Amino acid sequence: MSFSQELIKASQPYLIANEQHPFIQSVLHNQVDAKALAYYIQQDLQYANAETIVQTALIANSKTVDDQRLFADQLSRHLKSVSALFQQLSHNNHNEWSQQYDAAVQPITFLYRQHILAPLSSANLLAILTPFEAGIWLYVELGKFLSQSDQVHQDNPFYPWVDELQHGEFAGKDGISDKFMAIIDREAARTTESQLAAAKQAFLRSCLLEWYFWDAATKQISWASWTESALDGQAGEL
Numbered sequence: 001m002s003f004s005q006e007l008i009k010a011s012q013p014y015l016i017a018n019e020q021h022p023f024i025q026s027v028l029h030n031q032v033d034a035k036a037l038a039y040y041i042q043q044d045l046q047y048a049n050a051e052t053i054v055q056t057a058l059i060a061n062s063k064t065v066d067d068q069r070l071f072a073d074q075l076s077r078h079l080k081s082v083s084a085l086f087q088q089l090s091h092n093n094h095n096e097w098s099q100q101y102d103a104a105v106q107p108i109t110f111l112y113r114q115h116i117l118a119p120l121s122s123a124n125l126l127a128i129l130t131p132f133e134a135g136i137w138l139y140v141e142l143g144k145f146l147s148q149s150d151q152v153h154q155d156n157p158f159y160p161w162v163d164e165l166q167h168g169e170f171a172g173k174d175g176i177s178d179k180f181m182a183i184i185d186r187e188a189a190r191t192t193e194s195q196l197a198a199a200k201q202a203f204l205r206s207c208l209l210e211w212y213f214w215d216a217a218t219k220q221i222s223w224a225s226w227t228e229s230a231l232d233g234q235a236g237e238l
């Protein structure tokens with residue numbers, strides 16, 4: 001079994017948990033809560049900014065021009081798709097695009113951003129790529145799940161997201177997720193057991209943080225709501 005196959009196998013329970021999350025289920029039934037979607041749009045834009053930083057590090061830590069070009073091309077596509085997709089989602093959700101971009105980074109977004117940014121100081125391609133690719137892989141799988149349900153149509157405000165992940169540059173044999181997995185396998189073949197174990201843990205933690213990302217949107221978790229619960233002495237629930 002290749003290392004990427006091992007990652008995909010180990011993350012199946014996380015994928016199922018993401019599919020079952022009330023946010024994803026609400027998409028499936030075209031009952032997305034407008035407040036949850038507005039929160040998601042704002043916070044995912046902040047996550048996408050961290051992805052931009054990760055991709056500049058992937059370019060900087062590549063050993064070949066071919067790798068640099070692959071990462072640079074993907075960064076360019078990322079920047080184009082981020083604004084187009086989020087403008088569309090904002091429009092569908094009746095949110096003013098100009099108000100979405102500068103939102104404060106809320107707790108789960110903060111954690112997830114830190115998680116994908118943490119390996120940058122290692123200057124190690126496998127360590128930097130693996131937790132970032134986990135998010136892309138999971139999104140492609142969720143996109144597949146939603147589109148194969150045949151229940152998400154153009155009248156669904158989340159439709160552009162599903163469409164982007166199925167027909168964009170992400171999915172399929174020539175999609176970026178498979179290309180990133182191929183680089184992960186190439187790097188995994190020449191590293192140590194302990195680095196592999198760390199990369200696997202980072203991949204699974206990304207899948208876990210994806211679940212919390214939907215959960216944060218559903219509950220609109222904020223530093224203010226966290227502070228309120230803590231200072232009120234309420235039994236802590238995320």
Ligand SMILES: Cc1ncc(CO)c(N)n1
Nearest residue numbers: 044047048135136139213
């Ligand atoms: C939270 C999250 N995970 C993964 C992706 C995929 O790029 C994204 N845009 N946002």
